[in-house]
Amino acid sequence: MSANDPHPWVRLCEVDDIPKLGSRVVERAGGNLAVFRTAQDKVFALLDRCPHKNGPLSQGIVHGESVTCPLHGWQIGLENGQAKAPDEGCARRFPVRVDKGVVYLGLS
Numbered sequence: 249m250s251a252n253d254p255h256p257w258v259r260l261c262e263v264d265d266i267p268k269l270g271s272r273v274v275e276r277a278g279g280n281l282a283v284f285r286t287a288q289d290k291v292f293a294l295l296d297r298c299p300h301k302n303g304p305l306s307q308g309i310v311h312g313e314s315v316t317c318p319l320h321g322w323q324i325g326l327e328n329g330q331a332k333a334p335d336e337g338c339a340r341r342f343p344v345r346v347d348k349g350v351v352y353l354g355l356s
Contacts, residue, residue: 257345257352263289264349271306271315274353281342282306283351284326286313291351292326293344299324299337 266272266285273296274281282296282305290313296306303319313326323332329339343354 257354260351260353262349263291263346263351266291266351269310271308271310273306280306281353282315283344283353284310284315286310286326289346290326291344291346293342293353294324294326294329295340295342297339298322299329299331299339300335305339 260274260283261272263285266283268285269287271282271284274283280296281293283291283293285291294305296304298305298317298319300317300322301319303317305315305317305324307318308315314323315326316323322335324339325332329341331337345352
């Protein structure tokens with residue numbers, strides 16, 4: 249996290265606070281965020297709303313680097329928030345960094 253970094257980084261939690269193949273919800277005024285952890289301990293953050301019908305992605309099933317929305321089964325890529333074909337749409341993505349086991353969320 250350098251001085252030239254465009255994001256103000258906020259300490260969120262420890263990686264171990266997020267269940268493997270699960271998520272943690274971060275409440276905020278602009279809409280809740282879902283912070284996901286894969287089986288390989290990669291961490292991603294998306295707005296907690298499916299682009300289809302605003303379903304809570306945090307309640308979906310994480311597989312690989314995707315999450316399946318619990319409402320209608322849309323698969324959303326965790327890295328970019330894009331719905332997988334044939335579905336179309338995008339969930340807003342937020343930058344995440346992990347440093348020494350601590351998760352930082354980049355807010356702009």
